[in-house]
Every structure is written in structure tokens, then in C-alpha cells.
Amino acid sequence: MSGQDREAAPKLRISGLVKRFGSGDRAVTALEGVDLEVGENEFVSIVGASGCGKSTLLSLVAGLEEPSAGTIEVSGREVAGPGRDRGVVFQQATLMPWLTVQQNVEFALRGEPGLTRGDRADRAREFLGLVGLEGFERSYPAQLSGGMQQRVALARSLSYGPDMLLMDEPFGALDALTRRTMQELLLEVWEQHRLTVLLVTHDIDEAVVTSDRVVVMSPRPGRVRRIVDVPIPRPRTLASERTPEFQGLSDGILGLIRDAPHAG
Numbered sequence: 001m002s003g004q005d006r007e008a009a010p011k012l013r014i015s016g017l018v019k020r021f022g023s024g025d026r027a028v029t030a031l032e033g034v035d036l037e038v039g040e041n042e043f044v045s046i047v048g049a050s051g052c053g054k055s056t057l058l059s060l061v062a063g064l065e066e067p068s069a070g071t072i073e074v075s076g077r078e079v080a081g082p083g084r085d086r087g088v089v090f091q092q093a094t095l096m097p098w099l100t101v102q103q104n105v106e107f108a109l110r111g112e113p114g115l116t117r118g119d120r121a122d123r124a125r126e127f128l129g130l131v132g133l134e135g136f137e138r139s140y141p142a143q144l145s146g147g148m149q150q151r152v153a154l155a156r157s158l159s160y161g162p163d164m165l166l167m168d169e170p171f172g173a174l175d176a177l178t179r180r181t182m183q184e185l186l187l188e189v190w191e192q193h194r195l196t197v198l199l200v201t202h203d204i205d206e207a208v209v210t211s212d213r214v215v216v217m218s219p220r221p222g223r224v225r226r227i228v229d230v231p232i233p234r235p236r237t238l239a240s241e242r243t244p245e246f247q248g249l250s251d252g253i254l255g256l257i258r259d260a261p262h263a264g
């Protein structure tokens with residue numbers, strides 16, 4: 001996507017965003033003046049040192065927290081709370097343990113207007129298939145591995161057709177091998193459903209291989225330090241990481257995070 005397209009119709013526009021927690025001596029400024037635009041169908045990752053406000057930024061876009069100052073617009077409308085236009089995937093799958101995999105996804109679809117019970121069942125099966133869980137519809141979350149539970153969470157978030165997918169360390173609790181499989185799955189899913197994605201991750205390689213742009217934040221209070229374009233051709237696979245171009249981008253981002261001057 002060109003810069004011009006982004007200017008024409010940003011899916012997400014964050015302007016002058018400030019977030020403070022607490023008050024008086026105990027006040028913590030997590031974000032101070034974040035400006036960011038994300039284009040329709042763009043995949044953008046957010047990286048930065050621990051505590052720089054990545055999760056706070058995502059929670060604000062999800063509408064789970066309120067800004068102290070500044071604005072967040074999704075599709076031109078100011079975010080005033082959580083909404084079905086934004087699907088959220090956290091580090092923990094937060095599935096309902098008493099429901100089967102299929103029922104967990106169907107449950108998320110209950111608020112969808114115009115869907116019959118049969119439609120919900122079909123939609124749930126479709127998205128469980130998309131994330132490779134065909135045959136596990138009747139399993140309970142406790143019977144699944146962590147990676148499979150995250151697949152359910154992804155299917156659940158995608159099933160109601162959000163415009164944006166907000167992910168906060170979605171693979172952070174998984175072992176290295178499962179994490180790689182999930183990154184591959186995410187690349188495949190994104191190729192099929194090119195929705196706008198905002199991904200918070202500690203894993204720089206994960207950010208580079210998945211994203212069109214990587215936002216590097218400065219240490220707390222978080223600001224956008226640099227935005228790095230990732231011009232690696234799509235469709236990408238994890239093999240894309242074995243190129244000198246990839247390594248150069250990844251090393252450059254690591255350098256930006258390490259060299260960032262600490263505030264105060």
C-alpha cells in the first residue's frame with residue numbers, strides 16, 4: 001500500500017494519544033503523544049522495550065481503556081468502547097471451559113443480527129476449519145494444547161467478520177515450535193482474509209515476517225520512535241526469514257529498540 005492510499009482512507013487514525021494511569025505522585029504516563037495511521041488491509045506490528053505501552057495502546061484501540069487525551073478513530077468513527085468491528089486476541093485464549101470448541105465460537109456469534117442457529121453453527125465450522133481445527137469441534141478447551149486453544153480464539157475473533165484484528169502477544173505463551181506453526185497459520189489466514197491487523201509482539205522476527213510496517217516505540221512514556229517499512233514480497237512464508245533483506249530489517253529494528261534513549 002502506498003503512503004497516498006493511507007492518507008486517503010486510514011482504517012485506524014490515532015492522534016495525540018496520551019494515557020496516564022493513577023494520579024498525583026503515583027501517576028504513570030504509559031503513552032505520551034502517539035500518532036499513527038493504519039491503512040485498510042494493512043498489517044502493522046508494534047514492538048518496543050517492556051513497559052513502553054504496547055498493550056496499553058492495543059487496549060485503547062480495542063476500547064477497553066479510555067484515552068487521557070487524544071483521539072482514536074476506526075473507519076472515521078471515534079472509538080467509544082469495544083465493538084464487533086474489532087476482534088481481539090490476547091496471550092491467553094480466554095475460552096469458556098464448559099463449552100465445546102464449536103460452542104465457544106457459536107457463543108461469540110450470538111449477538112450477530114440475522115443469523116439463525118444453523119447459520120451460527122455453519123459459520124463456526126467454517127472458521128474452525130480455516131484455523132485447522134476440523135474434527136475438534138466437540139472437544140473441550142481443556143482437551144486442547146495451548147496452540148489449539150489460540151486457534152479457537154483466532155477463529156472466534158474472525159467469525160463475526162471484524163474489520164480489524166487486534167492481537168496482543170497472541171503466541172507469547174506458546175513453545176517455540178508451536179509459535180512458528182501459529183505464525184505460519186497467521187500468514188495463511190491473512191492471505192485469505194486481508195483484514196487490517198495490529199499485532200503487539202516481543203518477537204522482532206514475527207513482526208517483520210508478518211507485517212507491512214513495524215512501529216518501534218520508545219521506552220516509557222511510549223511514543224512512536226520509528227516506523228519501518230517491510231518491502232518483502234507477499235505471499236510470505238517463514239522461509240522469507242532466510243533472506244539477507246529480512247535479516248537486515250530485523251537487526252535494524254533490534255538496534256532501534258536497544259539504542260533507544262531511556263526517558264527520565
Ligand SMILES: Nc1ncnc2c1ncn2[C@@H]1O[C@H](COP(=O)(O)OP(=O)(O)OP(=O)(O)O)[C@@H](O)[C@H]1O
Nearest residue numbers: 021022028030049050051052053054055056057220
Ligand atoms: N491498569 C494500569 N494501572 C497502572 N499502571 C498501568 C496499568 N496498565 C499499564 N500500566 C503501566 O503502563 C506502562 C505500560 O504498560 P504496558 O503493559 O502497556 O507495556 P508493554 O509495552 O505492553 O509491556 P510488556 O512488553 O512488558 O508487556 C507500564 O509502566 C505499566 O506498569
